[in-house]
Amino acid sequence: xxxxxxxxxxxxxxxxxxxxxxxxxxxxxxxxxxxxxxxxxxxxxxxxxxxxxxxxxxxxxxxxxxxxxxxxxxxxxxxxxxxxxxxxxxxxxxxxxxxxxxxxxxxxxxxxxxxxxxxxxxxxxxxxxxxxxxxxxxxxxxxxxxxxxxxxxxxxxxxxxxxxxxxxxxxxxxxxxxxxxxxxxxxxxxxxxxxxxxxxxxxxxxxxxxxxxxxxxxxxxxxx
Amino acid sequence: xxxxxxxxxxxxxxxxxxxxxxxxxxxxxxxxxxxxxxxxxxxxxxxxxxxxxxxxxxxxxxxxxxxxxxxxxxxxxxxxxxxxxxxxxxxxxxxxxxxxxxxxxxxxxxxxxxxxxxxxxxxxxxxxxxxxxxxxxxxxxxxxxxxxxxxxxxxxxxxxxxxxxxxxxxxxxxxxxxxxxxxxxxxxxxxxxxxxxxxxxxxxxxxxxxxxxxxxxxxxxxxxxxxxxxxxxxxxxxxxxxxxxxxxxxxxxxxxxxxxxxxxxxxxxxxxxxxxxxxxxxxxxxxxxxxxxxxxxxxxxxxxxxxxxxxxxxxxxxxxxxxxxxxxxxxxxxxxxxxxxxxxxxxxxxxxxxxxxxxxxxxxxxxxxxxxxxxxxxxxxxxxxxxxxxxxxxxxxxxxxxxxxxxxxxxxxx
Numbered sequence: 001x002x003x004x005x006x007x008x009x010x011x012x013x014x015x016x017x018x019x020x021x022x023x024x025x026x027x028x029x030x031x032x033x034x035x036x037x038x039x040x041x042x043x044x045x046x047x048x049x050x051x052x053x054x055x056x057x058x059x060x061x062x063x064x065x066x067x068x069x070x071x072x073x074x075x076x077x078x079x080x081x082x083x084x085x086x087x088x089x090x091x092x093x094x095x096x097x098x099x100x101x102x103x104x105x106x107x108x109x110x111x112x113x114x115x116x117x118x119x120x121x122x123x124x125x126x127x128x129x130x131x132x133x134x135x136x137x138x139x140x141x142x143x144x145x146x147x148x149x150x151x152x153x154x155x156x157x158x159x160x161x162x163x164x165x166x167x168x169x170x171x172x173x174x175x176x177x178x179x180x181x182x183x184x185x186x187x188x189x190x191x192x193x194x195x196x197x198x199x200x201x202x203x204x205x206x207x208x209x210x211x212x213x214x215x216x217x218x219x220x221x222x223x224x
Numbered sequence: 225x226x227x228x229x230x231x232x233x234x235x236x237x238x239x240x241x242x243x244x245x246x247x248x249x250x251x252x253x254x255x256x257x258x259x260x261x262x263x264x265x266x267x268x269x270x271x272x273x274x275x276x277x278x279x280x281x282x283x284x285x286x287x288x289x290x291x292x293x294x295x296x297x298x299x300x301x302x303x304x305x306x307x308x309x310x311x312x313x314x315x316x317x318x319x320x321x322x323x324x325x326x327x328x329x330x331x332x333x334x335x336x337x338x339x340x341x342x343x344x345x346x347x348x349x350x351x352x353x354x355x356x357x358x359x360x361x362x363x364x365x366x367x368x369x370x371x372x373x374x375x376x377x378x379x380x381x382x383x384x385x386x387x388x389x390x391x392x393x394x395x396x397x398x399x400x401x402x403x404x405x406x407x408x409x410x411x412x413x414x415x416x417x418x419x420x421x422x423x424x425x426x427x428x429x430x431x432x433x434x435x436x437x438x439x440x441x442x443x444x445x446x447x448x449x450x451x452x453x454x455x456x457x458x459x460x461x462x463x464x465x466x467x468x469x470x471x472x473x474x475x476x477x478x479x480x481x482x483x484x485x486x487x488x489x490x491x492x493x494x495x496x497x498x499x500x501x502x503x504x505x506x507x508x509x510x511x512x513x514x515x516x517x518x519x520x521x522x523x524x525x526x527x528x529x530x531x532x533x534x535x536x537x538x539x540x541x542x543x544x545x546x547x548x549x550x551x552x553x554x555x556x557x558x559x560x561x562x563x564x565x566x567x568x569x570x571x572x573x574x575x576x577x578x579x580x581x582x583x584x585x586x587x588x589x590x591x592x593x594x595x596x597x598x599x600x601x602x603x604x605x606x607x608x609x610x611x612x613x614x615x616x617x618x619x620x621x622x623x624x625x626x627x628x629x630x631x632x633x634x635x636x637x638x
Binding site: 015019170214 | 443447451471474477480484488523
């Protein structure tokens with residue numbers, strides 16, 4: 001996949017690039033409004049990660065250009081502003097998703113993939129990892145064409161794992177992904193073990209042993 | 225605090241007291257002065273009568289007495305003159321009357337005479353009383369008149385003051401409107417008005433600046449936080465680190481999460497202040513509560529139960545309703561043990577949430593203050609209940625807290 005990361009904070013931009021490149025994606029960057037406007041009108045991308053507050057202009061204006069040029073690219077807005085109006089404005093202008101700073105790269109990655117999967121932008125509704133196949137439209141997971149019964153959280157967890165395959169996911173990231181702000185209600189993350197273990201058991205029963213423990217308290221979805 | 229008296233009442237009261245003292249004092253002085261005057265008059269007339277009697281005796285014109293007015297007696301020895309009051313039966317009036325009496329001893333034409341002259345005092349007493357009463361009446365009437373005149377004049381005079389006071393009472397920091405005060409031709413009031421305007425303006429700008437600052441800080445913090453978070457995400461993926469380092473890094477993630485929460489809550493507070501939640505709709509709070517309880521079950525929090533006798537519907541912003549319930553719940557969850565029941569009760573216009581606690585709060589009145597924490601556990605931001613209070617204030621809901629029978633109880637009346 002080919003991504004454009006339009007973000008004026010170079011450190012953040014480079015971190016995003018580093019994370020996304022691990023899947024073999026091609027990442028181009030734009031560090032200001034002019035660069036971003038130019039790149040979106042000349043080149044084609046599968047997904048554009050667009051900061052609203054670009055140093056010399058608004059990301060929303062870049063979004064207008066994308067829509068005017070009828071570019072077939074998924075757009076995910078990143079913003080420091082958690083306001084609902086900004087969010088609605090961005091989505092009204094045709095953005096596909098909206099994420100507020102600070103965010104986990106794993107979360108951004110899984111949002112990008114979710115946008116791409118919606119089919120419009122060169123993605124596929126079907127996620128495949130070896131013998132695991134997930135139909136994201138019907139929210140069903142198959143192992144060797146056999147449907148496996150997963151709870152809602154287990155399903156979300158599996159999608160999150162496969163989206164971020166090969167990366168270490170800490171319990172904190174998983175908790176935040178699955179429960180958002182509510183995750184800070186819990187003193188410990190025992191409940192995460194419960195969900196992960198259940199998912200792991202269901203996968204292992206079908207021979208899919210991909211959930212590995214990393215560093216004692218993190219997880220990694222990976223082939224041996 | 226001691227009991228406060230109204231300004232008009234106070235000035236009227238002192239006016240009345242002064243008036244009363246003046247009436248009494250002037251009446252007393254007038255009484256003694258007139259009495260003295262009358263007495264002198266009587267004595268003068270006594271002396272003049274006596275002189276006439278002496279003159280009459282000297283010329284052998286009279287030798288008779290006319291009791292009680294005049295008595296002439298021949299005596300052997302001369303004594304000193306006596307001036308005194310005496311009570312004598314007056315046959316004409318058929319009663320005892322008070323007389324002023326002058327007794328002198330004189331040697332006239334070689335013989336010793338005792339001459340006694342008297343004058344009735346009764347009439348002078350009546351005159352005295354009449355003077356005092358009319359004085360009293362005149363004073364009283366003029367004071368009553370002056371009192372009403374004064375009060376109404378004072379009311380008029382102080383009108384700008386009271387009007388402006390009323391304006392100040394209605395002054396709200398959160399509204400951006402400047403305070404509307406009325407001008408007065410009284411110098412002090414005019415000065416007061418100017419000072420109040422300057423002060424409120426300053427307070428308002430300071431408040432705005434502070435709000436802006438808070439907003440800016442929380443906003444500006446998000447980008448560096450995003451950078452830290454992104455870098456950490458990459459460190460755990462790109463580098464070979466050991467378990468201990470991983471633990472430390474994930475603990476940094478936890479702290480970032482705390483800052484995120486803090487930021488989010490500050491933003492909510494600022495937005496409520498800025499009146500940015502304006503989509504009021506009818507919210508089915510009982511539904512919302514039951515949904516929340518269900519979603520907490522996924523987090524393995526199963527100790528919450530809702531006891532609804534009636535359905536609770538409230539008009540408010542749906543996002544704020546969500547935050548309100550969320551914050552009340554998370555507060556109860558954070559401060560109770562996993563096994564302890566958290567009870568929610570809703571009626572048609574109230575909501576109660578209670579959880580078991582060992583002891584009452586040390587400072588319950590600070591409970592809704594920003595950054596107040598009863599204990600340091602659970603990484604509380606100290607803003608959850610401040611937000612709850614702010615939301616309640618926004619919609620004029622009445623929130624209260626009490627500790628009863630080992631339960632922390634929060635109630636909201638809608």
